[in-house]
Amino acid sequence: MNLFAEVAARVTAALEALKTEGRLPADLVLPSFDAEPPRDVGHGDVAINAALVLAKPAKMKPRDIAEALKAKLETAADVERVDVAGPGFLNITFKPQVWQTLVRTILQEGPRFGAGSIGKGEKLNVEYVSANPTGPMHVGHCRGAVFGDALANLLVFAGYEVTREYYINDAGGQVNVLARSAFLRYREALGEDIGAIPEGLYPGEYLKPVGAALAAEHGASLREIPEERWLPVVRQFAISKMLEMIKDDLAALNITHEVFFSEASLTSGGQDKVKTAIDALRQKGLIYEGKLEKPKGHDDAEWEDRLQTLFKSTSFGDDEDRALQKSDGSYTYFAGDVAYHYDKLQRGFRHLINVFGADHVGYIPRMKAAVAALSGGEADLDIKVVQLVRLFKAGEPYKMSKRAGTFVTLRDVVDEVGRDPVRYMMLYRKNQETLDFDFAKVTEQSKDNPVFYVQYAHARAASVMRNATEQIAGLNLSVEALQAADLTLLADTGEIDLIKRLAAFPKLVEGAASAHEPHRIAFYLYDLASALHTQWTRGNDSPHLRFIQANDGVATSARLALIAATKTVIKSGLEILGVEAPDVMR
RNA sequence: GAUCCCGUAGCUCAGUUGGAUAGAGCAUCUGCCUUCUAAGCAGAGGGUCGCAGGUUCAAGUCCUGCCGGGAUCGCCA
Numbered sequence: 067m068n069l070f071a072e073v074a075a076r077v078t079a080a081l082e083a084l085k086t087e088g089r090l091p092a093d094l095v096l097p098s099f100d101a102e103p104p105r106d107v108g109h110g111d112v113a114i115n116a117a118l119v120l121a122k123p124a125k126m127k128p129r130d131i132a133e134a135l136k137a138k139l140e141t142a143a144d145v146e147r148v149d150v151a152g153p154g155f156l157n158i159t160f161k162p163q164v165w166q167t168l169v170r171t172i173l174q175e176g177p178r179f180g181a182g183s184i185g186k187g188e189k190l191n192v193e194y195v196s197a198n199p200t201g202p203m204h205v206g207h208c209r210g211a212v213f214g215d216a217l218a219n220l221l222v223f224a225g226y227e228v229t230r231e232y233y234i235n236d237a238g239g240q241v242n243v244l245a246r247s248a249f250l251r252y253r254e255a256l257g258e259d260i261g262a263i264p265e266g267l268y269p270g271e272y273l274k275p276v277g278a279a280l281a282a283e284h285g286a287s288l289r290e291i292p293e294e295r296w297l298p299v300v301r302q303f304a305i306s307k308m309l310e311m312i313k314d315d316l317a318a319l320n321i322t323h324e325v326f327f328s329e330a331s332l333t334s335g336g337q338d339k340v341k342t343a344i345d346a347l348r349q350k351g352l353i354y355e356g357k358l359e360k361p362k363g364h365d366d367a368e369w370e371d372r373l374q375t376l377f378k379s380t381s382f383g384d385d386e387d388r389a390l391q392k393s394d395g396s397y398t399y400f401a402g403d404v405a406y407h408y409d410k411l412q413r414g415f416r417h418l419i420n421v422f423g424a425d426h427v428g429y430i431p432r433m434k435a436a437v438a439a440l441s442g443g444e445a446d447l448d449i450k451v452v453q454l455v456r457l458f459k460a461g462e463p464y465k466m467s468k469r470a471g472t473f474v475t476l477r478d479v480v481d482e483v484g485r486d487p488v489r490y491m492m493l494y495r496k497n498q499e500t501l502d503f504d505f506a507k508v509t510e511q512s513k514d515n516p517v518f519y520v521q522y523a524h525a526r527a528a529s530v531m532r533n534a535t536e537q538i539a540g541l542n543l544s545v546e547a548l549q550a551a552d553l554t555l556l557a558d559t560g561e562i563d564l565i566k567r568l569a570a571f572p573k574l575v576e577g578a579a580s581a582h583e584p585h586r587i588a589f590y591l592y593d594l595a596s597a598l599h600t601q602w603t604r605g606n607d608s609p610h611l612r613f614i615q616a617n618d619g620v621a622t623s624a625r626l627a628l629i630a631a632t633k634t635v636i637k638s639g640l641e642i643l644g645v646e647a648p649d650v651m652r
Numbered sequence: 653g654a655u656c657c658c659g660u661a662g663c664u665c666a667g668u669u670g671g672a673u674a675g676a677g678c679a680u681c682u683g684c685c686u687u688c689u690a691a692g693c694a695g696a697g698g699g700u701c702g703c704a705g706g707u708u709c710a711a712g713u714c715c716u717g718c719c720g721g722g723a724u725c726g727c728c729a
Contacts, residue, residue: 102668105675115671118709128709152672153709198729238729358726374727385655385725392727399729427656428724453657454723495665498657500722502664516677522691533688570668577668589666592676596693603693607684614688651691 068183068572069168073112073158074101080138081116089134094124103570110149110157111164111566117154128154165565166553172568172631173549177638180572184579185225191410192218194421195316195323196233199308200244202272203315203476206423209501210452211476212492212644214421215321216584217450219642224579226417230323233406236305237329238399243267244308245301249288251277252300256286276307318480319489320644327409329402340397343405343440344375344390352378352439358386377404382435400429404436411441418447419582424454448582452497458504483508486645490517493588493643516592520636521648523595526602527633528649534614534626541619548630551623558611560601561628567597571635575642584642591639598632 077099084090097119104113117132124131132150139156140148144164149157172179194214197207215230222228235241247268254260255277263269280288280303288296309326316322332339347353356376360369375391377400390401410418418437422429430449437447457464457474464474480488487508494516495501508515535541556565571590578586605612613625637647 100668100671102671104672105667106672109672113671115710118671121709155672200729235729240729360726369726372727389727394727396727398727400727424657424723426724426729430656451657451723499665500658518691519677522689526689526692530688537688574668581669585666586668589676590668592666596676599692600694602688603684603690606687606690606693609687612688616688651689 068180068576069164069569070101070103070112070573073114074099076139076142077101077114077116077135077156080135081120083138084134090120090124090126090131094120096120097123102573103566104157109151109155110159112158112160114156114158115154117150117156121154132156162557162562163554165562165569166556168565168569169553169556169627169631170549172634173545173627176545176634177641179634180575180638181223182225183572183576185221185227187225187227188417189229189415190221190226190417190419191229191231191415192221192419192421193231193233194218195312195321196235197312198235198240199305199312200240201268201270201308202311205457205474205476205479205503206455208319208476208479208488209455209492210421210423211316211319211321212489213450213452213497213584215319216489216493216587216643217419217421217582219644220575220579220584220587221582223638223642224575229325229415231325231327231410232323233403234305234309234326234328234330235399237333237402241301241305242297244304245297248273248276248280248304249296249300252280252284253277253289255281256289272311273304276304279303279307315476318477319485327406329406332402332405332409333397339409340401340405343408344401346408347377347404347436347439350439352381353390354378356387358389377432377436377439379432379435379439382431382438384431384435388432388435400432400436403433404440407433407437407447408440411437411445416441416445418445420447420449422449422451424451427451450497450582453500455492455501455503458502458506460506461504464505479503479505486521487515487517489644490520490588491515493585496583496585516588517645518651519599520591520595520640521646522651523598524633524636524640524647525649525651527598527629527636530613530629531626531633534622537614537616538619538622541622543626543630545630548623548627551627552620553624553627555621555624556628558601560597560604560611561625564597564601564628564632567594568631568635571639587639587642591636591643594632594636594639 078096081090081096085092085094099114099116099119101112101114104110114135117128117135120126120131121128129150132154135156136148136150139145139158144161146159146161149159151157192214195207195211197203203211218228218230243266247263250260250263250267251273254274280300288299344353354376355373357371357373358376372393374389374393376387377390379388380386388400389398390404391397407418420433430451433449434447437445482505491503491508492501531543535543556562574586574590578584601611602613613622613629615621615625640647
């Protein structure tokens with residue numbers, strides 16, 4: 067149930083009535099308007115701008131429309147009063163029972179409160195992480211992984227049928243580098259002195275077990291054959307080991323994908339899905355052989371004109387057309403990605419979301435162009451870019467070098483600070499904003515770290531429920547009993563304020579889901595936790611406001627109904643973020 | 653040279669798709685533990701929303717041009 071959507075429906079009905087009464091032009095097309103919580107508490111419970119947006123098309127003064135609407139809206143039984151304010155806002159103030167009833171609604175709907183608002187069960191694909199299978203996940207991957215996962219959770223909650231995918235880049239040159247690097251470790255495992263790792267190969271220690279496993283499985287036999295024979299074997303072996311490791315790393319963050327899609331599979335087993343996709347584009351007249359112009363900033367000496375197969379992405383807003391085949395005829399990375407997205411479309415997805423790192427921003431226009439071309443404009447692709455994570459240790463920048471193999475792995479971070487703080491911190495920022503991640507601060511279990519603040523609110527709610535049953539004999543805290551509580555006793559301003567924040571949850575979820583912005587949930591939870599802590603402390607100062615009234619089981623039941631509702635919403639929000647909602651703090 | 657992201661309180665950042673008097677945390681100052689968990693709460697000070705135009709009933713939010721910081725830029729992935 068969404069209170070604000072309900073009010074919007076009332077306004078629409080009132081406007082229709084005014085049209086049939088001839089007080090608004092009968093042919094008036096109603097523009098979209100908002101019914102939302104006002105920022106200023108002095109402006110009632112719901113602010114409606116309908117009169118303002120209608121003024122021009124209806125050729126009437128906004129305040130006249132507002133007055134007419136006011137007369138319609140203020141007759142509702144649950145409305146305390148309607149004010150026309152400012153240039154023509156309608157401010158509705160509800161009677162307290164609206165808020166009291168909302169507590170019951172939340173208890174009835176439980177974890178479904180706020181869910182299912184916009185997805186309508188439509189299929190939606192979220193592709194995220196997609197790190198190269200050449201080594202362990204480092205902390206740079208972490209943000210995209212957490213963001214994608216929380217976004218997927220959010221969209222599931224909003225009612226989409228979501229598939230989480232990981233695109234494995236197992237077809238390019240870098241997996242051959244991986245294979246040669248693993249082969250070196252294999253020779254090392256056989257007792258050879260391999261010396262320093264040559265330039266251009268991966269130096270990381272994580273390949274040692276792969277080498278050892280190869281030695282255990284193949285003995286010395288691989289060493290006896292030429293590279294063109296051992297390379298595919300070692301490559302396949304190393305990739306699967308790397309994927310195992312990556313899946314373990316993701317599991318440490320509670321992240322799982324339903325589909326791992328192999329780039330190499332596009333052109334294996336006698337098929338060529340890349341060609342199929344290019345042919346589909348060719349049929350639309352979007353493929354040609356040509357040369358690309360030299361980019362402006364390019365060094366003149368190195369430039370050389372080459373004839374390539376190009377996709378006319380400029381027809382879809384890209385700056386230049388993009389190469390699908392290299393001059394030697396092999397496919398570009400982009401060509402494989404085109405084929406992969408063609409495959410997504412053929413699997414019936416019309417809503418696609420890709421999560422990219424900041425280093426891939428230049429790739430966005432061509433990807434959108436490809437999806438627009440392949441789907442004939444039927445599918446939407448949203449590409450979310452997560453900006454860089456800058457590591458700090460106690461305020462000092464924390465340097466890492468990928469070349470020396472001394473990068474901070476995702477696992478290092480999770481082991482050091484824990485899964486919940488990592489996830490919350492990664493989400494407590496807009497995705498387009500660069501993120502400073504300070505080990506010292508995140509490890510600090512202080513108010514500085516919002517995850518503890520929010521989790522503490524949940525634990526505090528659980529604690530109050532536990533204490534109540536101990537202090538009041540025979541108190542029934544089942545959901546059914548709490549629903550039956552006399553909720554008209556919830557009349558304190560702090561209690562009403564807390565309920566109003568709960569009431570905002572469904573609309574907030576809707577906005578976050580349609581904007582693909584999970585961070586809004588994280589910030590909302592902080593506010594909600596704050597409202598609970600506030601009311602708690604008011605009870606410290608004024609004992610009659612405490613949730614538990616040892617001599618009054620009736621009042622206690624009503625307040626615990628509110629606590630239970632708050633606990634439910636905090637838990638729903640934390641589940642979207644993939645963060646635990648503990649009943650006890652350690 | 654071009655594209656994308658960012659610019660809001662001393663610092664780190666929100667700002668509900670254009671709403672009314674721009675918010676929170678940290679830091680500073682003043683209070684609250686005999687208490688349902690002080691891992692908490694209340695209050696004060698702190699602003700030319702980078703700059704300049706434009707769009708309209710209304711702009712931190714949309715458009716244009718600058719300034720500053722970051723990322724990216726033919727066949728890598």
